[in-house]
Amino acid sequence: MSEKQSFDEVNQTNRRSRKKREIALILPVIGVILLLTPIVKPFISSTETSPLISAMLFIFGVWAILIAAAFILSRTLISEIRDK
Amino acid sequence: MLSFNILVAICLIYVIILFMVAAIAEQWAQKNKLSFLHSPIVYTLSISVYCTAWTFYGAVGSAARNGLEFLAIYLGPTLVFIGWWWFLRKLVRIGNTQRITSIADLISSRYGKSNLLAVVVTLLAVIGSTPYIALQLQSLTLSFAVFTQDNANAASPAITAFLIAMGLAAFTVVFGTRNLDANERHHGVVTAIALEAIVKLIALLAVGIFVVWFVADGPTDVLQNAEKMLPETTGAFTPRWVTLTFLSATAIICLPRMFQIVVVENDAEKHLATASWAFPLYLFLMCLFVVPIAVTGLEILPEGSNPDLFVLTIPLAMGQEGLAALAFLGGFSSATSMVIVAAIALSTMVSNHIVLPLWLRRAKARNPESDDVRSILLRSRRISIVGILGLGYLYYQFTGGTFALASIGLIAFLGVAQVLPALLFGLFWHNASKSGALAGILVGFTIWAYTLFLPSFDGSFILSSDILQNGLFNLSALRPQALFGVNIADPLVHAVFWSMSLNTLAFITFSLATTPKPLENLQALQFINVFGRSSQRHMPSQISTSEDLFVLAQRIVGRSQAGRLFEEKAKEQGKLYGLPDPTSEFIVTLEREFAGSVGAATAHAMMAQISGRETVSVEELIAVADETAQVMEYSAQLEKQSKELAVTAKELRRANDKLTKLSQQKDDFLSQVSHELRTPMTSIRSFSGILMNDGEIDREQFARFSSIINDESQRLTRILDDILDLSFLESGKVKLNLQHKNLHEMLEQSIIASRSSFSAAKVDIRLPEKFSDITLTTDADRLTQVFINLISNAIKYNDKPKPIIKLGMVELQNGITVTVSDNGPGIAESEREIIFEKFSKLSSGGASSGVGLGLSICAEIMRNLGGSIYFKPSRSGATFEVFIPNNDVR
Numbered sequence: 001m002s003e004k005q006s007f008d009e010v011n012q013t014n015r016r017s018r019k020k021r022e023i024a025l026i027l028p029v030i031g032v033i034l035l036l037t038p039i040v041k042p043f044i045s046s047t048e049t050s051p052l053i054s055a056m057l058f059i060f061g062v063w064a065i066l067i068a069a070a071f072i073l074s075r076t077l078i079s080e081i082r083d084k
Numbered sequence: 085m086l087s088f089n090i091l092v093a094i095c096l097i098y099v100i101i102l103f104m105v106a107a108i109a110e111q112w113a114q115k116n117k118l119s120f121l122h123s124p125i126v127y128t129l130s131i132s133v134y135c136t137a138w139t140f141y142g143a144v145g146s147a148a149r150n151g152l153e154f155l156a157i158y159l160g161p162t163l164v165f166i167g168w169w170w171f172l173r174k175l176v177r178i179g180n181t182q183r184i185t186s187i188a189d190l191i192s193s194r195y196g197k198s199n200l201l202a203v204v205v206t207l208l209a210v211i212g213s214t215p216y217i218a219l220q221l222q223s224l225t226l227s228f229a230v231f232t233q234d235n236a237n238a239a240s241p242a243i244t245a246f247l248i249a250m251g252l253a254a255f256t257v258v259f260g261t262r263n264l265d266a267n268e269r270h271h272g273v274v275t276a277i278a279l280e281a282i283v284k285l286i287a288l289l290a291v292g293i294f295v296v297w298f299v300a301d302g303p304t305d306v307l308q309n310a311e312k313m314l315p316e317t318t319g320a321f322t323p324r325w326v327t328l329t330f331l332s333a334t335a336i337i338c339l340p341r342m343f344q345i346v347v348v349e350n351d352a353e354k355h356l357a358t359a360s361w362a363f364p365l366y367l368f369l370m371c372l373f374v375v376p377i378a379v380t381g382l383e384i385l386p387e388g389s390n391p392d393l394f395v396l397t398i399p400l401a402m403g404q405e406g407l408a409a410l411a412f413l414g415g416f417s418s419a420t421s422m423v424i425v426a427a428i429a430l431s432t433m434v435s436n437h438i439v440l441p442l443w444l445r446r447a448k449a450r451n452p453e454s455d456d457v458r459s460i461l462l463r464s465r466r467i468s469i470v471g472i473l474g475l476g477y478l479y480y481q482f483t484g485g486t487f488a489l490a491s492i493g494l495i496a497f498l499g500v501a502q503v504l505p506a507l508l509f510g511l512f513w514h515n516a517s518k519s520g521a522l523a524g525i526l527v528g529f530t531i532w533a534y535t536l537f538l539p540s541f542d543g544s545f546i547l548s549s550d551i552l553q554n555g556l557f558n559l560s561a562l563r564p565q566a567l568f569g570v571n572i573a574d575p576l577v578h579a580v581f582w583s584m585s586l587n588t589l590a591f592i593t594f595s596l597a598t599t600p601k602p603l604e605n606l607q608a609l610q611f612i613n614v615f616g617r618s619s620q621r622h623m624p625s626q627i628s629t630s631e632d633l634f635v636l637a638q639r640i641v642g643r644s645q646a647g648r649l650f651e652e653k654a655k656e657q658g659k660l661y662g663l664p665d666p667t668s669e670f671i672v673t674l675e676r677e678f679a680g681s682v683g684a685a686t687a688h689a690m691m692a693q694i695s696g697r698e699t700v701s702v703e704e705l706i707a708v709a710d711e712t713a714q715v716m717e718y719s720a721q722l723e724k725q726s727k728e729l730a731v732t733a734k735e736l737r738r739a740n741d742k743l744t745k746l747s748q749q750k751d752d753f754l755s756q757v758s759h760e761l762r763t764p765m766t767s768i769r770s771f772s773g774i775l776m777n778d779g780e781i782d783r784e785q786f787a788r789f790s791s792i793i794n795d796e797s798q799r800l801t802r803i804l805d806d807i808l809d810l811s812f813l814e815s816g817k818v819k820l821n822l823q824h825k826n827l828h829e830m831l832e833q834s835i836i837a838s839r840s841s842f843s844a845a846k847v848d849i850r851l852p853e854k855f856s857d858i859t860l861t862t863d864a865d866r867l868t869q870v871f872i873n874l875i876s877n878a879i880k881y882n883d884k885p886k887p888i889i890k891l892g893m894v895e896l897q898n899g900i901t902v903t904v905s906d907n908g909p910g911i912a913e914s915e916r917e918i919i920f921e922k923f924s925k926l927s928s929g930g931a932s933s934g935v936g937l938g939l940s941i942c943a944e945i946m947r948n949l950g951g952s953i954y955f956k957p958s959r960s961g962a963t964f965e966v967f968i969p970n971n972d973v974r
Contacts, residue, residue, distance in 0.1 A: 019269045021169060028167030035159050036329055050311045052151060055320045058373060059155055063368055070166040070361035077169060078357040
């Protein structure tokens with residue numbers, strides 16, 4: 001710890017990085033809930049287009065969002081990996 | 085139409101390019117120009133070996149037949165990769181720290197380096213992968229056949245498949261077994277596979293773009309067609325959908341080739357961070373145009389066309405031969421990359437866990453020094469690669485290419501998924517044991533074979549169609565596709581449900597029922613706490629040296645004993661100075677020595693590790709030994725301190741008791757003193773009161789009262805003098821006034837002084853002459869005081885008409901004893917105990933004017949002089965003995 005850095009700041013940094021790790025843990029859970037459970041069925045069947053098309057658009061949409069979230073997370077988590 | 089020969093030429097040129105890329109990459113790796121090879125992009129692209137020909141051709145077929153179902157195969161890996169921080173990171177860390185070479189190695193290493201387990205997993209992997217390799221051969225043959233439909237000169241499918249298998253075997257042997265890298269990493273192959281990954285992505289995207297914007301009228305048109313052409317049901321969010329996602333998520337970890345790429349070939353954990361989004365993105369792009377291609381194929385191609393080949397047949401139908409060739413290369417890349425990596429992974433497992441142990445067993449009979457393990461390993465790997473491809477080819481020939489592509493892939497997925505419970509629990513559960521892993525895998529594997537693998541032959545292999553219909557032994561509970569009467573419509577869901585649940589159940593039951601061996605426990609800790617302290621200091625495993633052994637021995641048996649032990653050994657080995665050589669005999673001796681300190685099991689584990697057979701580094705062991713020593717020292721200190729505390733507490737309690745008693749004595753003393761002082765004070769006060777107030781008092785009375793007051797005042801003074809004298813003596817600050825004096829003189833003086841105090845002329849005091857021979861060096865005044873006291877008491881309390889007091893002397897070894905005896909009433913037995921106590925006036929002494937301090941003072945004086953005084957019971961009268969020690973006697 002540099003002398004200028006106060007203990008509060010260190011605490012805050014720790015809390016922030018812990019939060020990042022926790023988000024990393026929860027991301028696949030969100031993915032599982034959205035992609036594997038029939039949670040979206042009513043939403044899909046109530047639209048005007050066919051269930052196949054809306055399901056396809058939904059899945060690709062969630063997929064893209066998950067990839068984007070993983071991208072952002074990996075940028076922040078990469079600093080926490082200590083490689084030899 | 086592309087001619088078959090041109091196609092073969094394209095393939096050959098492509099393969100030559102791959103050879104060159106692989107060769108250059110190998111050279112770079114050897115020259116340590118690794119910056120490019122170490123980039124996370126190469127790593128991510130190589131993971132795309134997941135996308136085999138099954139993806140490239142089969143996904144379109146699946147979409148045409150079953151709607152969106154194919155997406156589940158890519159969503160599973162996506163979920164695993166976006167959750168990389170939770171699971172893949174741990175797996176990769178373990179792979180790096182434990183030098184894991186394959187999935188079989190990982191399982192065996194976790195469960196106490198069990199070779200049996202490694203063999204089982206290897207066999208499972210080979211059985212699970214063979215259909216998969218056959219599938220790649222089949223799809224390659226099919227894609228060749230597309231171009232040779234009208235060509236009479238073309239080779240038959242069987243020959244094409246054989247040639248392909250040969251070519252792949254050659255490539256894999258050249259680049260997969262070129263050298264024996266300690267980490268089992270193959271930079272050349274990985275780079276070539278990354279290139280193939282780019283080719284297949286570009287090919288599929290090109291076909292997709294062509295289909296959407298050149299065949300159809302953009303995305304809207306495709307979507308409108310999709311509603312008409314694709315099945316009504318979406319295929320998403322159903323039990324089968326969940327099952328497929330689960331299987332594909334498992335496959336990305338458990339498939340031997342995926343494990344090889346993701347864990348074994350991983351250079352840095354950081355690459356996982358990139359792969360966590362880049363690999364899902366790759367899958368996303370691979371899937372993006374699958375539905376449009378399927379829809380367009382169904383629309384424009386004649387009915388009955390194989391949807392598995394739409395990727396090729398659409399460009400061909402539209403006359404785009406260049407695009408078709410690119411698509412063909414994409415499929416070629418998908419199939420070859422899968423086969424190459426799978427062959428490398430499986431051959432590593434087969435050679436490490438089956439061939440090498442067998443060879444070592446045989447080698448024991450020969451001289452092991454003369455054989456080169458390296459060449460044995462390389463040879464066995466090459467043979468394994470050829471064997472595995474041969475098996476794939478045989479399987480392809482046997483099934484005759486009858487299956488729809490996707491079903492074989494899923495069967496293989498479930499086969500290797502049987503490793504999952506052992507792997508998953510092994511990474512997070514301490515009690516997971518070897519027998520549990522073995523039971524789980526065997527149970528799961530049996531159920532997989534019975535409910536899915538064997539039925540897939542439709543009654544032509546082992547299980548007859550009768551058994552399929554009516555169950556084994558005609559028991560309906562044993563029907564392979566409705567086990568225990570549970571009717572699940574989809575055979576895949578049925579097989580996944582039963583195999584995974586019974587596998588897990590067997591695993592947990594056996595793990596709880598057995599006790600893991602020490603080595604298993606050690607490995608469990610290494611695996612589960614891979615992010616703990618010890619893993620931070622990852623050291624390359626090294627052959628132990630005598631220095632390491634010596635440092636460790638010092639930690640365990642202590643400096644001097646270790647020194648002695650090593651010196652003796654060095655002498656035995658004929659070395660005049662320095663440390664002995666770490667021979668196996670020496671290591672056994674050491675192990676026995678260590679066993680005395682740390683227990684046999686631990687000692688064995690330690691020595692097994694330090695002699696290079698295990699992976700824990702010497703430094704880590706030393707750290708463990710240090711910690712243990714510290715803890716032991718600390719607990720010894722604690723024990724010592726607690727003993728000291730107990731002693732101190734005992735002493736304190738004793739002191740406290742003494743203080744309480746002393747305080748009690750002091751209170752008694754004070755109350756005695758005040759009582760004694762009170763009596764004369766009362767009489768002085770009352771008589772002085774009479775003198776003050778009564779004017780009528782006559783002269784005679786006045787004189788009497790004044791004399792009483794005087795007497796009482798004197799008594800008061802005497803009491804106070806005695807008390808002061810006693811407390812002075814008790815305090816121990818008495819300064820003795822030593823002088824030479826004749827004992828006879830002292831006694832005479834005492835008798836005179838005693839007589840003067842009483843009107844006791846008639847008392848007969850007998851002082852023998854022999855006292856005049858004795859001269860003492862002592863405090864004569866004090867000693868005289870003692871004699872005066874004793875003689876006075878004898879006179880004072882004597883009630884006989886003719887009192888006689890006899891003085892006597894006994895000479896002893898260590899001093900003399902002077903006796904003072906009288907013919908008085910003596911001392912009652914009950915009172916003898918207390919005569920030396922303060923204020924102990926005896927009931928018999930009615931005439932006394934003392935306060936009972938005299939004998940206490942005598943006792944204190946004698947104590948100060950180093951002697952003693954005691955009462956000696958006798959038949960008549962009282963006898964006191966005064967012992968004067970020798971150093972006072974001259």
